[in-house]
Amino acid sequence: MDILAGQYxxxxxxxxxxxxxxxxxxxxxxxRAVAVKTLMPEVSLALGAERFLREVRLAARLNHPHIVPxxxxxxxxxxxxxxxPLIEGRTLREHMQRVGQMPSEDVFRLAGQIAGxxxxxxxxxxxxxxxxxxxxxxxxxxxxxxDFGIARALSSVGDAALTQTGIALGTPxxxxxxxxxxxxxxxxRSDQYSLACLVYEMLTGEPLFSAxxxxxxIAKRFSAKPPSVRVTVPxxxxxxxxxxxxxxxxxxxxxxxxxxxxxxxxNARSSEKGQDxxxxxxxxxxxxxxDPENEFFSDGVTGEIINALGKVQGLQVVSRRSAFAFKEQxxxxxxxxxxxxxSNILExxxxxxxxxxxxxxxxxxxxxxxxxxxxxxxxxxxDIFAIQDEIAANIVKALSVVLSEREEVAIRSTTTSSIRAxxxxxxxxxxxxSFRRESYDAxxxxxxxxxxxxxxxxxxxxxxxxxxxxxxxYFSGAEEAVEQAxxxxxxxxELEPGLAEAHAARGIALSxxxxxxxAEAEFRSAMALDxxxxxxxxxxARLHHIRGNAELAVQYYEQAAKLNPDDYQALxxxxxxxxxxxxxxxxxxxxxxxxxxxxxxLALEPGDVRALYLSANMLLRIGQREKxxxxxxRAVEIAPGDLALLYNVGCFYALAGRKExxxxxxxxxxxxxxxxPDWARHDLDLVSLRGEERFERLLGKMDxxxxxxxxxx
Numbered sequence: 001m002d003i004l005a006g007q008y009x010x011x012x013x014x015x016x017x018x019x020x021x022x023x024x025x026x027x028x029x030x031x032r033a034v035a036v037k038t039l040m041p042e043v044s045l046a047l048g049a050e051r052f053l054r055e056v057r058l059a060a061r062l063n064h065p066h067i068v069p070x071x072x073x074x075x076x077x078x079x080x081x082x083x084x085p086l087i088e089g090r091t092l093r094e095h096m097q098r099v100g101q102m103p104s105e106d107v108f109r110l111a112g113q114i115a116g117x118x119x120x121x122x123x124x125x126x127x128x129x130x131x132x133x134x135x136x137x138x139x140x141x142x143x144x145x146x147d148f149g150i151a152r153a154l155s156s157v158g159d160a161a162l163t164q165t166g167i168a169l170g171t172p173x174x175x176x177x178x179x180x181x182x183x184x185x186x187x188x189r190s191d192q193y194s195l196a197c198l199v200y201e202m203l204t205g206e207p208l209f210s211a212x213x214x215x216x217x218i219a220k221r222f223s224a225k226p227p228s229v230r231v232t233v234p235x236x237x238x239x240x241x242x243x244x245x246x247x248x249x250x251x252x253x254x255x256x257x258x259x260x261x262x263x264x265x266x267n268a269r270s271s272e273k274g275q276d277x278x279x280x281x282x283x284x285x286x287x288x289x290x291d292p293e294n295e296f297f298s299d300g301v302t303g304e305i306i307n308a309l310g311k312v313q314g315l316q317v318v319s320r321r322s323a324f325a326f327k328e329q330x331x332x333x334x335x336x337x338x339x340x341x342x343s344n345i346l347e348x349x350x351x352x353x354x355x356x357x358x359x360x361x362x363x364x365x366x367x368x369x370x371x372x373x374x375x376x377x378x379x380x381x382x383d384i385f386a387i388q389d390e391i392a393a394n395i396v397k398a399l400s401v402v403l404s405e406r407e408e409v410a411i412r413s414t415t416t417s418s419i420r421a422x423x424x425x426x427x428x429x430x431x432x433x434s435f436r437r438e439s440y441d442a443x444x445x446x447x448x449x450x451x452x453x454x455x456x457x458x459x460x461x462x463x464x465x466x467x468x469x470x471x472x473x474y475f476s477g478a479e480e481a482v483e484q485a486x487x488x489x490x491x492x493x494e495l496e497p498g499l500a501e502a503h504a505a506r507g508i509a510l511s512x513x514x515x516x517x518x519a520e521a522e523f524r525s526a527m528a529l530d531x532x533x534x535x536x537x538x539x540x541a542r543l544h545h546i547r548g549n550a551e552l553a554v555q556y557y558e559q560a561a562k563l564n565p566d567d568y569q570a571l572x573x574x575x576x577x578x579x580x581x582x583x584x585x586x587x588x589x590x591x592x593x594x595x596x597x598x599x600x601x602l603a604l605e606p607g608d609v610r611a612l613y614l615s616a617n618m619l620l621r622i623g624q625r626e627k628x629x630x631x632x633x634r635a636v637e638i639a640p641g642d643l644a645l646l647y648n649v650g651c652f653y654a655l656a657g658r659k660e661x662x663x664x665x666x667x668x669x670x671x672x673x674x675x676x677p678d679w680a681r682h683d684l685d686l687v688s689l690r691g692e693e694r695f696e697r698l699l700g701k702m703d704x705x706x707x708x709x710x711x712x713x
Contacts, residue, residue, distance in 0.1 A: 007072075008036055008083065017134070019043050024086060027071070033086040034071060037147075038079055049075040056082050058126060059148040066117035068137065068146045087144060092198075093133035101205035104235055108266050110136075111199050113143040115263035118195065119592075121148060122188030122259060123624065129179065129186070131194035132171045133201075172214040173207050174198060177250045180218045189252040192259050196247035199266070204232040208248070222250065228367075238343040239279050239316070240266055242366065246338045254339060261596055265341045278399040279342040281318035282306045284327040285359075288351040298350040299324075300426025301359070301388060305346070308392040311410040311532050314401040318342055321566040325604060337366030344372065346395060357381050361391050363398055373398040381419045410530065416450075416457040424450035428463050435610040437475050443467045458496040465489035465505040466535075469512050474644045485509035500530030508539055514678075516543055534564040541570065548682045550577045554586075561593070568598035572614040579621050580684025591618040609639045613648045617685065620655050628652070643674045651685035662686075663694050670698060677702040 008025045014035070015022035020043070025036045039047065053073055060070040073082035092110075096102070114136065118128065128135075128148055137144040176193035178186050200208045208226055211217040226248050230241045243265035249255050256262040282305050287298040303320055310317045318340050326336050333345045348361040362374040373394050377387045392411045396403060403411070416422050428446030431439045444467045450460035465488035472481040489509040492502035507522035520543060526536035541556035557574035561567060571594030578587035595618050598611040605611075612635035619628035632652050639645050646669035653662035666680075677699045680686060689695040 008034065010036065025083075027083070035084045035086045036081055037084065038081040041079065044078060044080040047080065049078075049080060052080045061124065062121055062126065062148055064117050064120045066113045066142065066144055067121065067148060068144050070148070084146065087137045087139050087146075089137050089139035091134050092136035092138055092143070092202075095138055096133055096202065096205075101233075102202045104203060104233065107199060107202040108240075110138075110143045110202070111195065112263045112267050114145060114195055114198075115192075115259040117143075117145050118188065118191050119258050119260035119263075122191070123627075127186060127188055128191050128194075130171060130174075131191050131198060132174045133198065134171075136198075172217045173209070175218070175221075176252075177221060178252060180221065187252070188259060189255045192247050192255050192262055193249075193252075195259065195262070196244050199244055200226070200229055200248075203229055203236065206232070238367070239341050242338050242341045242343070246341065249338070254335060257599065258596065260592060264593070264596070277314055277316045278344060278401060279316035279318075280309065280344040280346060280363075280395065280399070281323050281337065281340045281342045282309065283333075283336070283345060283347045284324050285348040285350050285361075288349050288358075289353070291352075294350070294352050296427045296430060297352065297423055299430060300423075301350055301384070302348075303426070303429070304388050305391055308388065308411040309395060311530065312396060312401060312403065312407050313532075314403075315396075315399065316342070319564055319566040321600060321604065325600070333364050334366050334369050337364075342366060344399065346391075348391075352381070355381050357384060357387075359384075359387050359391075361394075363395055384419065384422070416454045416460075418450075418454040418457075421450040421453035421457050421460065424453065425457065425460050425463060428460070428467070432463065432467055432470075434605070435474075435608070437471075440467050440471050440475065444471070456495055458492045458499055458502055461488045461492035461495065462499070462501045462505040465492060465509055469505075469508045472512055482509075482512045485512055498529060500526045500533045500536065503529065504533060504535045504539065507536070507543075511539065511543060516547070519543060532563060534560055534567065537563065538567070538570050541573065545573065545577070546679055546682060550581050550684075553577055558590075566597050566600055568594045568601060568611060568614060568618075570594075571597060572618050575618055575621055576683075576685050580687060588622050591621045594618050595622075607638055609635050609642060609645055612638070613645050613652070616652050617648065617655065620652060625656065628656075641672060643669050643672055646672065647674050647676075647680075651683065654686050654688050657688065659689060659692065662689060663692070663698070666695070667698060670702060675702050 007027065007029050009028055011024045011026065013021060014024045020037050020039050023036045023038070025034050026032075027034045039052075044052075053075070056070055056073040060073070062069065068084050068087060071083045071085065074080075114131070118131070121128065126148060128145065130147065131145070135145060135147045137146055172180070174194040174197045176186065176190040179190050197208045209217055209220045209224065211220050226245065228241050229236050229244055230238070243256075243262065246265075247255050247262050256265065282302055285298045285302045287295045289298075302323075306317060306320050306323065309315055322340060333347060337343070337345050343366050345364045345366060346361060347364070348359060351358040357377070357379050359377045359379075360375070361377075363372040364370070365372050375390075375394065377383070377390070379387060389412050396411070416425070424446045428443045428450065431443035431446060444464065447460050447464040447467065450457055451464065454460070465485045468481045468485035468488065472485065485505075486509045489502065489506040492499065493506050496502055503522045503526035507519040507526065510516075510519035510522060520540070523536050523540035523543065526533055527540070530536075537556045538560035541553045541560060544550075544553040544556065554574045554577050557570040557577075560570040561574070564570075571590045575587050575591035575594060578584075578590055595615055598608075598615040598618070601608050601611040602615075612631050616628045616632035616635065619625075619631060632649055635645055636649060646665050650662045650665035650669065653659070653665060680699060680702070686695070
């Protein structure tokens with residue numbers, strides 16, 4: 001190795017494989033120990049210096065605590081090499097050979113670290129292509145990925161050139177099906193498959209598949225079904241086993257969208273510490289009625305069952321958004337169960353004919369495909385509430401869940417004497433989910449119609465109160481909207497004092513009046529009545545946010561996010577507070593979780609403006625500036641006059657250091673009616689503007705004209 005002696009003093013060989021040799025060396029220029037990896041001569045010849053250096057240069061951009069960085073690379077007389085820090089430790093392969101089966105807690109911890117690093121690299125467009133135990137170093141109990149860019153460089157040579165040298169690209173025991181099939185344009189889901197193979201082997205002590213030759217092993221991957229990890233490791237929960245099975249799907253589209261989602265599925269389940277609750281996804285009930293307008297009704301029935309089951313502490317229930325992603329998809333129920341990481345699926349149909357109603361429901365065990373329970377209900381329309389109650393009760397019974405007295409009451413439908421009022425309520429709730437002015441108009445109209453048909457319908461009043469308050473908060477609604485939120489929420493509490501939704505709506509209405517102490521009492525009442533209700537902790541967090549109490553605000557934002565994993569708003573707010581108070585790691589974690597949730601929302605509705613502009617801010621907080629700008633521009637393009645957008649885009653520009661653009665956007669928001677000076681003063685996204693004469697003058701103008709509604713962002 002004299003050829004490298006100019007800068008690197010080679011001490012001894014510390015590793016050798018089919019493609020490269022690793023040497024312990026000393027970097028004489030920087031006075032540090034390094035590892036120098038030289039490619040075999042035949043590999044160097046097949047690869048070529050230009051291609052190799054281009055790919056390694058790309059990999060050198062990676063800066064992550066669980067990725068071994070590339071210090072240097074070069075061509076020394078036709079011998080290609082790259083230089084990394086010398087990691088004192090052993091490879092994961094060496095560790096596995098020493099300990100055999102690894103404790104599940106260690107496995108999931110290391111898997112989370114590896115997945116986080118892969119997720120980071122994938123967002124930069126870099127796929128590893130050779131995740132295996134030999135390419136994972138363990139240093140002080142932490143996992144570090146090596147050799148980023150090398151497999152990618154080799155893949156660009158092409159199979160023919162590599163075959164001539166006798167080099168096999170990738171490692172058969174961990175190679176994804178698409179990589180084994182010779183596909184060139186693979187993405188991060190290929191690494192996810194390899195990681196799942198690795199997780200399986202760490203847990204069981206045995207590789208996923210074994211065979212006498214590489215060809216036989218690859219063939220087995222396509223023909224044999226991977227055995228469940230629970231066969232060998234019963235301590236692994238059903239949900240964890242399902243997550244591993246999903247990541248091992250032959251089709252990339254059936255795996256998790258990102259490696260980060262895979263890690264979340266594994267570690268969310270492991271955090272239960274053995275308390276493996278039955279898990280269920282309620283798929284959208286199919287509308288079999290002749291009138292397509294009944295889609296609102298069938299979707300509403302589905303939503304009501306999800307809400308009821310979500311109130312049972314002994315159940316894990318997939319959120320509405322995740323379940324509705326499979327609406328009208330011709331996908332096998334068992335496959336859906338694996339994708340969603342649940343053990344049970346409920347599916348059904350709704351058919352209306354005049355005043356008659358037929359509802360079918362089937363509870364399916366994902367692992368076996370067998371029915372746990374099924375029934376058909378041929379009733380009058382007026383029996384819809386009883387049907388929903390019976391379905392929820394039968395699911396609880398079939399899954400052997402014991403209910404508390406409060407839960408027994410909670411899963412029963414809150415009824416109205418008018419089926420038509422109920423239909424309008426369902427329609428109003430569905431429209432309210434879309435963060436658009438025109439949807440709010442239609443939602444308000446539906447709630448008003450429900451109340452006209454049944455003046456004692458408390459839930460309809462809560463809907464009217466919330467849509468009125470949100471109109472005021474986000475779309476510069478007139479004072480009449482505040483009055484309507486106040487009167488409707490007051491009426492809801494009067495009608496049903498024990499209804500959590502009524503107290504949450506009351507708290508939101510009081511917040512619009514800046515009566516924060518009274519609002520706090522209402523939010524606390526709502527949380528006590530129904531600990532599973534998302535709106536109460538979310539709005540309570542915002543109340544602490546406006547008071548400048550960051551610690552309590554993030555606590556309740558996180559609580560809200562746990563109640564609704566598909567909500568990106570709470571995580572977006574939490575990430576901003578974490579970053580503003582110097583908690584950078586927590587800020588990144590919350591932002592990454594929020595971005596994933598927003599991606600799921602955008603997959604269902606690409607024009608979701610709120611998901612776009614909140615994603616832009618979160619992406620910026622984790623350093624994804626280019627992508628963040630793309631999201632912000634897209635949001636502005638869709639709704640250039642949206643008040644909440646103008647404010648949040650102002651925050652985006654302030655975070656990006658573009659003060660002039662930030663002030664322009666905030667001033668436009670104020671001109672169009674955005675008037676929340678108290679929020680702006682406590683918004684940590686706007687710290688860079690504090691003390692700026694223009695910003696302070698803008699706050700002063702808003703103070704003078706303020707209609708107190710502090711919770712909008």
